[in-house]
Amino acid sequence: MLKSLYQCVLEDITEEPIGPTIWKKIYALEEAELCKIWKHVYVFWKSSKMIELDYKIMHNCVFTNVKLKKIGLSDSELCVVCHKENEDIMHVFINCDELEDFHDYLSALLCKIFENCDSDKINLVQSEMLLLNGLRWKMKGVNDLFLNFVLSVARFCIFRRRNLLKNGHKNVHLTKLFQYTLKHYVTYFYVYLCKQNNKSNVFEKNFLKDNPIVQETDDVLVFDL
Numbered sequence: 337m338l339k340s341l342y343q344c345v346l347e348d349i350t351e352e353p354i355g356p357t358i359w360k361k362i363y364a365l366e367e368a369e370l371c372k373i374w375k376h377v378y379v380f381w382k383s384s385k386m387i388e389l390d391y392k393i394m395h396n397c398v399f400t401n402v403k404l405k406k407i408g409l410s411d412s413e414l415c416v417v418c419h420k421e422n423e424d425i426m427h428v429f430i431n432c433d434e435l436e437d438f439h440d441y442l443s444a445l446l447c448k449i450f451e452n453c454d455s456d457k458i459n460l461v462q463s464e465m466l467l468l469n470g471l472r473w474k475m476k477g478v479n480d481l482f483l484n485f486v487l488s489v490a491r492f493c494i495f496r497r498r499n500l501l502k503n504g505h506k507n508v509h510l511t512k513l514f515q516y517t518l519k520h521y522v523t524y525f526y527v528y529l530c531k532q533n534n535k536s537n538v539f540e541k542n543f544l545k546d547n548p549i550v551q552e553t554d555d556v557l558v559f560d561l
């Protein structure tokens with residue numbers, strides 16, 4: 337009785353957010369699939385800025401120039417990186433011409449991460465959706481925790497480069513920014529977990545297991561980025 341009363345009250349005061357419906361439409365996702373993506377948004381290893389960006393991507397509320405123009409905070413809808421097309425969320429992360437080299441680099445890196453994959457689900461992996469929303473399922477031979485961390489760093493660096501250019505910086509090398517950022521965080525957690533807190537098992541599970549691109553040799557991390 338009390339439970340149904342509680343449900344009734346909840347129904348009156350809650351409304352489903354409309355932002356995430358963009359992903360349901362674009363990728364024909366069910367609600368349950370969307371819930372799996374949310375699990376990767378709040379992860380201890382991500383910086384607060386990465387979590388914030390992933391949260392905004394999920395809610396389709398990244399402040400692109402298309403959105404900023406709509407609310408009168410930008411004079412132009414054009415992309416600040418390529419200056420050719422309007423900057424909506426798909427343009428920022430997927431369609432911008434200036435992402436071509438980075439996408440090629442990331443595809444090659446993902447191939448390495450998936451190289452020992454032993455699962456039929458590999459056929460379901462679609463690169464665009466993977467970059468925007470991460471991997472939603474477990475796959476034998478693939479460290480999905482690390483993979484989702486890598487993808488979050490990639491999204492963060494794409495948007496960071498965009499913000500740096502918007503603020504007047506020039507010649508920001510996206511691939512180098514990504515490599516530096518990924519190495520920085522993985523090394524930080526290696527020292528924090530393995531050297532300072534005796535939690536090598538946690539580091540192993542999240543960063544080393546089934547991971548061809550980060551290995552530990554003689555107490556030193558070796559990256560193949």
Ligand SMILES: [Zn+2]
Binds near residue numbers: 416432
């Ligand atoms: Zn562009």
